[in-house]
Amino acid sequence: PRSNSNNDNGQQTPKTQLSHTPSVRKKGVKDFEFGKTLGEGSYSTVVAARDRSNNREYAVKILDKKHIIKEKKVKYVNIEKNTLNKMNHPGIVRLYYTFQDPDSLYFVLDHAKNGELLTFIKKLGSFDMDCTKFYAAQILSAIEYMHSQGVIHRDLKPENILLDDKMHVKVTDFGTAKILEQNADGEEDDRANSFVGTAEYVSPELLKEKAACKSSDFWALGCIIYQLIAGRPPFKGANEYRTFQKIVNLEYSFPDGFPTVARDLVQKLLVLNPSERLGSGGKAGVERLKAHSFFQGIDWDTLWQQPAPNLL
Numbered sequence: 001p002r003s004n005s006n007n008d009n010g011q012q013t014p015k016t017q018l019s020h021t022p023s024v025r026k027k028g029v030k031d032f033e034f035g036k037t038l039g040e041g042s043y044s045t046v047v048a049a050r051d052r053s054n055n056r057e058y059a060v061k062i063l064d065k066k067h068i069i070k071e072k073k074v075k076y077v078n079i080e081k082n083t084l085n086k087m088n089h090p091g092i093v094r095l096y097y098t099f100q101d102p103d104s105l106y107f108v109l110d111h112a113k114n115g116e117l118l119t120f121i122k123k124l125g126s127f128d129m130d131c132t133k134f135y136a137a138q139i140l141s142a143i144e145y146m147h148s149q150g151v152i153h154r155d156l157k158p159e160n161i162l163l164d165d166k167m168h169v170k171v172t173d174f175g176t177a178k179i180l181e182q183n184a185d186g187e188e189d190d191r192a193n194s195f196v197g198t199a200e201y202v203s204p205e206l207l208k209e210k211a212a213c214k215s216s217d218f219w220a221l222g223c224i225i226y227q228l229i230a231g232r233p234p235f236k237g238a239n240e241y242r243t244f245q246k247i248v249n250l251e252y253s254f255p256d257g258f259p260t261v262a263r264d265l266v267q268k269l270l271v272l273n274p275s276e277r278l279g280s281g282g283k284a285g286v287e288r289l290k291a292h293s294f295f296q297g298i299d300w301d302t303l304w305q306q307p308a309p310n311l312l
């Protein structure tokens, strides 16, 4: 969590505002030189941008106010901003500050220059075990942190796992995340009933009970580890309905040559009952997952300081 002296600009304002201290000016569109479009959503566009004052590169998410209101997405936009504001971890895209103009909201975020993990899976076909272990460990480290902040991502997939200039993981797209503390009174979150993630990575409990839980992110991790090695996700039908059927019936198989230790881990993550999934059961559950022999050799304390293994 940021120190509470940070203003909207994410900049430190001196605790005692001395009279001669210049007031911190809010950034605006004119402070940036916008470049290529990185992605488009139904009510947002993400554009690479350079801050003219310090030449720093960002990804600026531009949200159209009229569209947000028309599509009744105000709640999602607030969830995304509140979630990102809570996050302070090397494996999660950082929100530096926000500003607005009459038509749009602007979220100034980390720019992950190497794009989506999916691009590298497609380019390479599959990852070797060292690369798979490193990226699975970084994704798990980011999930562990998110959960410690009471946040479930709910839509983890190789398209939302970005890679920065050091080829380290940057998880993004928290627009459909669930903040657990919002249901302090234990009320079922109505969004849990409406939102379903991306077909290939959605957990059986989200399909059957419409109840996302932390364990749903571990299910997605199992699908991603399988895909890093096999080059394709474990559950893929001719259409979304067929994919959902495969998931709830746990209908998948390992290709020949799938490493045994990875097979054992995936089998312990792709478990229909979320409470029996490896990783579930709070901190102790995550520690059991991190201790799995698949992660042998991973130093969790220095993981984010290590150079990424060479993918190519």
Ligand SMILES: NC(=O)c1nn(CC2CCNCC2)c2c1CCc1cnc(N=C3C=CCC=C3)nc1-2
Binding pocket: 038, 039, 040, 041, 046, 059, 061, 093, 109, 110, 111, 112, 113, 114, 115, 116, 159, 160, 162, 172, 173, 174
């Ligand atoms: N929805 C978002 O918040 C978001 N969307 N993108 C681009 C998407 C493209 C499709 N797959 C998911 C990401 C971003 C962000 C956060 C902030 C963010 C930071 N860096 C990048 N970098 C990219 C570099 C090359 C290609 C795509 C993205 N992208 C984003």
